[in-house]
Amino acid sequence: MPMIATPSVHSLALLLLLSFFLGFAFEDFFEQRKSARPGGVRTFPLLSLGGGVLYWLDPTHLVAFTGGLLVLGVWLSIFYTVHLRERDDQGERNAGLVVLLLNVHAYLLGAIALALPHWVAVGVTVTAVMLLTGRDWLHRLVRKVDTREITTAAQFLILSGVVLPLLPAEPVTPLTSITPRQVWLALTLVSALSYASYLAQRYWQRAAQGLWMAGLGGLYSSTATTVVLARQAAVSESFRRQATAGITLATGIMYLRILVVIAVFNLTLARALAAPMLGLAAVALAIAALQYLIIKAPSGEATQPSERGNPLELGAAAVFAALFVAISLASTWVKTEFGTQGIYWLAAIVGFSDIDPFVLNLAQGGTAGIGEHAVAIAVLIAASSNNVLKAAYAVAFGGRRTWPSAVVLVGLAIAGVVLAAWLAKIAA
Known part of the structure; x- marks a missing residue:
């Protein structure tokens, strides 16, 4: 025994x-x-x-x-x-x-x-x-959670727990080195950050007040947050303080979000971008704090709920995946035809749309033959281009009440281009 x-x-x-x-x-x-x-x-x-x-x-x-x-x-x-x-x-x-x-x-x-x-x-x-x-x-x-949120959470579990493991981990076309699993992993990561921000703003009352909404909005989309806050400022003077500081804050959070997402896929690239991205984020956050302190707080200041919808709808996921693949193919073609300079021009162009697919494509090595310094420069150019777009939105939707934020965004865009030029000089 x-x-x-x-x-x-x-x-x-x-x-x-x-x-x-x-x-x-x-x-x-x-x-x-x-x-x-x-x-x-x-x-x-x-x-x-x-x-x-x-x-x-x-x-x-x-x-x-x-x-x-x-x-x-x-x-x-x-x-x-x-x-x-x-x-x-x-x-x-x-x-x-x-x-x-x-x-x-x-x-x-x-x-x-x-x-x-x-x-x-x-x-x-x-x-x-x-x-x-x-x-x-x-x-x-x-009792508080909407039934639709449960359905959405189920969709996220399908995206991350069912679809992701089934996708091939090898390239399926010679046109790009990005694999289907990399595309879906990028989608899952961005969706997770966006969904966490969405849930906080929807079910945490404080998250919809003051600068919390702007900060959490920066985790989702600083562009969408800029539009929402600028519209609020245009409706009432009482939202001017929150909108002005919030637009700048959301952009500061954007730099941190991009750096974290890049670090998940490419730690070497994240190290190369750490100094410029953290520096830009620190400047943006400091200016946002000054704007919030300097602008006089109106009596009875209130906030409106965020206008954005649920970021985990399957339609939005499909659009993101399609953009990711399209940008990966475009990046490879531009690099082949026009070299590294072509990637920089492409970065400037995609900055006027959603920069996440472009950034993630570069972070995962979707464009062969381009060094880490060149990728870092492209990321800074894309972020700067996106800041110019947000400045235009701030003026278009908020008018004179949000022009100080537009000026700050243009300044951050210029600073980003200067840092990109500095990295190019180092790499030369």
Whole structure:
């Protein structure tokens, strides 16, 4: 008969600690509701010890452990039969399963603590306690979240968890070295940042106030944020302070977002861009702070909700993917026909649209034969070109109330071109 390993002292101590922790949380939660339930600070440690001992007796076939689980199941079934006769405060039948599941969890915890790595036992127990104590908050969240958001989250899971692993990791055409998986990975990363910003502005009340909206908008699209804030300023003088500083702030966040996204795919390129991008971001953030402090705050300043829609609609994802592929093909053709100078001109042109596909294409090596310095120069040119576009939007939609931000954006564009020229001089 093979020898059975004796449980370590650390495993037994962890088992007791976690079962007591679970029992304390259980009793505290139900004491507030003045309702008696099976389980608690004594029951859960006993269940865990019992489950651990029964597992230890036969860790191969688990006959004793399974028998103990069946006995526990019969006992809980009897309780649940009586429990179903109860009514909650609204007169509804009390059919919750949380109490039963926590008792089963306490029993299984014995085997988990002895058989699996300790982080597994800690992780599942902490998760169970958080789900128990966060019941009211989770129910409020469910009532608050729109059903469409759940559908959208499902779409994101399909994009990242189903489609991404199935795409080929090799180029499918000699026209570009970008693979379908790289295209989709770029789409997933940008969509994740955009969706996080969108959810914060939609469900976090403070995110729609002051400069929070502008900062989070910069994670999604500084161009769209500029249009929204400029329109708000045009409607009412009370939005001038927020719009002026917010447009500059969103552009400062844009530099940081681009740098982070590049670092995910190309750390070497991110290092080359770190100094200029962080410098431009610091200047933009400092000017935004000065604008917010200098411009007089109107009485009763208010904000309007963001006008942008959900960034994870499948239509928007398809457009992004198509742009990514088109820019990758255009970059390869321009590099072949016109050399590195052609890439710089292309950067200036795409800056008047969405620069993310262009930047990500370069970061992933979509244009062969172009060095890191040349790529960094192209990124700075594209960002500067985009700033000129935003300056035009600020004046067109906000008029005189947002012209200070337009001036700052033009200044940042000039600074970006100067830095690009400096990098070109270094590379020469």
